[in-house]
Amino acid sequence: MIGSMIAIAALTLHVAGIFAAMHAVMHTRTAQGAFAWVLGLVLLPYVTLIPYFFLGSSHFGGYVDLHRQRQARFFMLHEEAEHPARPGILPVTAPVNDERYEAIGRMLKTAMHGGNGLALHIDGDDAFKAMFAAIARAEHYVLVQFFIIHDDVLGRRLRDALLDRAAAGVQVCLLYDGIGSHDLPASYIEALRSGGVNAHPFATRRWRNRLQLNFRNHRKVLVVDGVRGFVGGLNAGDEYLGAKPPLSPWRDTHMEIEGPAVADLQRVFAEDWYWVTGERPPSSPPPERCGRANTMIVATGPADRQESCSLFFTQAIHAATRRVWITTPYFVPDQAVFGALRLAVFRGVDVRILIPSRPDHRTVFMASTLYAHEATLAGIRMFRYQPGFIHQKVMLIDDDTAVVGSMNMDNRSFRLNFEISALNVDTTFADQIEAMLVHDFAQSEEVNQNDYDRLTYLQRVALHVARLFDPVL
Structure with a gap:
């Protein structure tokens, strides 16, 4: 009797997992996220079904x-x-x-x-x-x-x-x-x-x-x-x-x-x-x-028809002809943003990214470490801020554009959070941002391509496992 009840419960969970997986296929914003949810919901509904109810939606209904x-x-x-x-x-x-x-303004109707x-x-x-x-x-x-x-x-x-x-x-x-x-x-x-x-x-x-x-x-x-x-x-x-x-x-x-x-x-x-x-x-x-x-006020979120935050970063990086300096506490870029950063390097743009040297969220920090290594291989200069935790969200483009706001460089900001930043075109303000960032970089250590190789095999495996959680980081 007990065995029959367990079997029925297991079957019910698997059926519910299949229906949830169908929902994930239709509504998850990225193919990577959909695949991750489908795999878990079909094979392990016992552990993924409840989290999906809390984390699975990708549009702000209503x-x-x-x-x-x-x-x-x-x-x-x-x-x-x-x-x-x-x-x-x-x-x-x-x-x-x-x-x-101009494309950012058209996208956001601002x-x-x-x-x-x-x-x-x-x-x-x-x-x-x-x-x-x-x-x-x-x-x-x-x-x-x-x-x-x-x-x-x-x-x-x-x-x-x-x-x-x-x-x-x-x-x-x-x-x-x-x-x-x-x-x-x-x-x-x-x-x-x-x-x-x-x-x-x-x-x-x-x-x-x-x-x-x-x-x-x-x-x-x-x-x-x-x-x-x-x-x-x-x-x-x-x-x-x-x-x-x-x-x-x-x-x-x-x-x-x-x-x-x-x-x-x-x-x-x-x-x-x-x-x-x-x-x-x-x-x-x-x-x-x-x-x-x-000044352009850039407000993005899951109510937008497009993945506006990711597209904002992508367009801003594409606009750079000389320099892109970015500080972010969470460096977990999607393919569009990471591709824009790498292409900027090939255009001869000075691309530098400043990230923390100590974690406030361990899994995000581990994923960021792997992305930082891959960034250095592409010619992007990565730095870790040493004095304390760096939480600022700032971007400096060329000699006249500076962005200050709430946007992190991660999936949560790209697709799930309501965010806001100010994009400012003014040489005087950009000079102030430059002086601030020069001071920040001076207190940082540059990430070396060999840092990854110094890790043990199990540590490297852990970094790759952490990156599997990109869709929910």
Whole structure:
């Protein structure tokens, strides 16, 4: 009797595994990912079926259509242009044409705006000092979005700063990721809401996404009064100030924008906010001109029809004629991005990539180690940052273009996370990024082609096994 029940249960699991494998074949974004899921679901449904329910989906169900509908209802550029004086409607400045990045704008239905003033903030102390100062000066509204918020010293500073503005009559909207901030206590949010802060987790909400651990909102955005915006790699936790060994000191980068591009930061936040709350956050027109930089806000995610983050990296790398310097904590490129990097080397471009020397995620670190070895064989110069953990997401292209944001060079950012970066064309800002990266490279050790050969056979096998998990890293 017991044997029959076990046999029926096993048969049921295998049948369910076959149906799940059919779903994976039809819906997984990459052939490699589909093959990995199918193999596991058909042969080992006992261990892969449940993880597939949590990790298998590759499209953010429901958000895709609503993303388009809400753009049409609230953010259509022609409506904003025709009604620049309407309350809550943001005006559109004439876009700047740059042939190198025009395809990115078309793909994302966004534009590059001129007249922006930019400020670079290196590491957490400088960045949060500037952000808290901007929040303290807010007169009308504050829009805040982080992937991670901790109930620690920095997290409580953020809470108190937002409560202070709310007490002064300023509208405060806070969005945080439900998984990234999974250990944030309910008392933290209750204190904010009791003090007048409108705080919400980014959640899937639709039943077909309910079990998914994918589709995290990895964006970091701060907008104050529509005048000033911040974007970059920092979250609100003590580790981002370098206060938590063994990863400290923590190396990260944020940037500040003042000018027309702030309107696009507001739009990105507004779409996420509307998805979660069904309401539109406050907005106001940004300043028309605060500097000479041209800036395009690049927001990507699983609601896009294309694999927009991967394509963004690919096009930006293809645009380079002299130099591509990249820093990323997770170097797990897909074939398109890796191919673009290798082709850049053959064009004579100086390609350098800076990655950590110590892991915060062991499997990703092992996969990155193998990719770093293969990159050196292709002529890409790889460096490991020595003082601490490097978390910044920065790209320098030639002498005038710098990208700062939340995008990692891995499958999760390419296809599963909602991400945001600022692509800036300005020689002065690019010079600042160059000086920062030169200092970073000076504190790094270059990866040698022989480093891989020095590993034991079992260590090399482990690296190759880790890379098999590319689709979910």
